Amino acid sequence: MSWLATIGRFAGFCFDLARANALRRPPPGRTMEEAYRIGVQSLPVLLLISVFVGTNLSLQGYAAFTPLGGQRLVGMFVALAGVRELAPIIAATMVAAKAGTEMASQIAVMRTREQVDALEVMAINPLWWLVTPRFLAIVLVMPALTVVAIFTTIASSWLVATAQLGLNGTEFLDFVRTSIDAKDLVACELKGMLFGVVICLVSCFCGFTSTKGPEGVGQATNSAVVIASVSCVTLNFLLSQVLYG
Amino acid sequence: METLARIGRFGLFGAAVARRVFTPPWNARDFFRHTWLVSTRCMGPVVAVTFPFGMVIGLQGLQIFDLFGAQRMLPSLISVAVLRELSPMLASVLVAAQGGSSFAAELGAMRIKEELDATEVMAVDSLRWHVVPRVLALMLATPVLNVMGTVAGLLGGFVMAVPIQGEPGGVFLANLWAFTVPFDLAVGVVKTVVFGLLIGLVACFHGYYATGGAAGVGKSVNDTVVHAVLLFFAANYLLTSAMFSP
Numbered sequence: 258m259s260w261l262a263t264i265g266r267f268a269g270f271c272f273d274l275a276r277a278n279a280l281r282r283p284p285p286g287r288t289m290e291e292a293y294r295i296g297v298q299s300l301p302v303l304l305l306i307s308v309f310v311g312t313n314l315s316l317q318g319y320a321a322f323t324p325l326g327g328q329r330l331v332g333m334f335v336a337l338a339g340v341r342e343l344a345p346i347i348a349a350t351m352v353a354a355k356a357g358t359e360m361a362s363q364i365a366v367m368r369t370r371e372q373v374d375a376l377e378v379m380a381i382n383p384l385w386w387l388v389t390p391r392f393l394a395i396v397l398v399m400p401a402l403t404v405v406a407i408f409t410t411i412a413s414s415w416l417v418a419t420a421q422l423g424l425n426g427t428e429f430l431d432f433v434r435t436s437i438d439a440k441d442l443v444a445c446e447l448k449g450m451l452f453g454v455v456i457c458l459v460s461c462f463c464g465f466t467s468t469k470g471p472e473g474v475g476q477a478t479n480s481a482v483v484i485a486s487v488s489c490v491t492l493n494f495l496l497s498q499v500l501y502g
Numbered sequence: 503m504e505t506l507a508r509i510g511r512f513g514l515f516g517a518a519v520a521r522r523v524f525t526p527p528w529n530a531r532d533f534f535r536h537t538w539l540v541s542t543r544c545m546g547p548v549v550a551v552t553f554p555f556g557m558v559i560g561l562q563g564l565q566i567f568d569l570f571g572a573q574r575m576l577p578s579l580i581s582v583a584v585l586r587e588l589s590p591m592l593a594s595v596l597v598a599a600q601g602g603s604s605f606a607a608e609l610g611a612m613r614i615k616e617e618l619d620a621t622e623v624m625a626v627d628s629l630r631w632h633v634v635p636r637v638l639a640l641m642l643a644t645p646v647l648n649v650m651g652t653v654a655g656l657l658g659g660f661v662m663a664v665p666i667q668g669e670p671g672g673v674f675l676a677n678l679w680a681f682t683v684p685f686d687l688a689v690g691v692v693k694t695v696v697f698g699l700l701i702g703l704v705a706c707f708h709g710y711y712a713t714g715g716a717a718g719v720g721k722s723v724n725d726t727v728v729h730a731v732l733l734f735f736a737a738n739y740l741l742t743s744a745m746f747s748p
Binding site for chain 2: 302305306309310312313316317319320321325333334337338341342350351354355358359361362363365366369370421470471472473474475476477478479482483486487490491493494497498501
């Protein structure tokens with residue numbers, strides 16, 4: 258039953274966070290710093306992963322549609338699978354793996370060194386000081402990262418389709434353009450933002466509830482990335498069902 | 503230059519581990535213990551991720567095939583996507599996030615507390631004793647988890663298509679069996695053996711060479727997830743190209 262207690266503590270954590278921020282401005286100057294850290298540090302990883310996702314989408318789309326004589330549909334497959342589903346979830350997984358684990362381990366280390374208690378002694382609410390900037394930053398940055406992921410996925414799959422598979426590049430892009438529209442992009446941004454919220458809350462919660470010492474830090478980091486990615490994928494299904502179902 | 507030096511160290515580490523895999527004595531007890539632990543710990547997350555993803559493929563795939571009135575082709579898309587790509591990738595991401603990072607955390611904590619040095623002082627080869635069983639355990643556990651993820655993904659697609667969207671269930675199953683060949687499953691298993699090896703090596707490398715106290719352990723866990731995922735996405739492209747290129 259301990260997981261039920263954990264869920265309850267998580268709800269309490271979210272409530273405390275909301276109360277710490279009620280009628281108060283976020284800590285000045287920290288948000289942009291965190292946004293830079295989350296966005297810029299996750300960018301190289303995200304770029305590389307989206308490149309490989311795009312290449313594989315092309316390869317598998319080609320392998321799946323060739324028996325039906327529909328090689329031309331690869332562009333449509335890439336657009337629907339890549340843009341609607343994979344790009345937001347890839348961005349979320351990578352941010353969870355890079356920025357989320359970092360949040361968890363930073364906060365857990367502060368807990369180990371009793372710096373969180375020191376903040377409280379100085380009458381600074383640790384949730385307000387540590388979590389709020391990260392929260393605002395990730396909400397700000399996730400949509401941008403999602404757009405980057407979309408662009409990179411399509412560009413790399415176009416490259417594989419034309420250079421490796423010998424498809425017609427113009428036709429490919431035509432299919433991409435006709436398969437997705439502005440509504441899809443808005444949906445992606447929305448998804449990205451919500452994933453960011455989930456990642457931030459889960460990672461910071463894992464950091465705050467960690468036990469002390471090196472094992473505690475490792476354990477907190479570990480569970481942060483697992484819980485964040487599992488909840489993002491589940492949330493993705495619900496959002497897809499609502500947005501496209 | 504720092505990066506290059508690290509890549510070199512990683513290569514040496516891999517070679518040192520490989521040498522110990524093929525020479526006795528083997529630490530079989532820890533190997534089985536780690537395999538069991540990793541499999542049971544990752545099982546929940548893997549199934550929890552692949553099942554909704556199978557449902558999402560069912561949802562989006564139906565929209566594509568609706569355009570052509572070819573809804574009965576949906577199972578072929580689901581089986582290709584789940585068996586060849588999604589289940590291996592998602593299972594490996596979760597194994598890296600759960601199993602790999604917990605190995606890095608364990609080894610890192612052992613390094614920080616100087617337990618690894620203590621092992622060496624007792625004339626026990628720490629690579630052979632602590633690292634080799636973990637790497638081999640991930641190599642065995644990842645394909646097993648992949649098979650579980652595949653089943654969950656197909657089930658997710660089925661649940662989406664038949665009870666929720668109201669496609670005929672018999673047609674779905676008949677097409678699923680007609681389009682799925684054993685080769686597809688073999689592809690997933692071969693891929694995940696390679697991915698498991700990569701995850702194991704990266705995780706143990708980062709944990710084994712952790713420095714700088716509790717913060718160092720956190721950093722090594724962080725690096726493990728990121729680097730392992732990067733490595734096996736790259737490997738995935740090469741493997742897919744090798745197996746499916748025209």
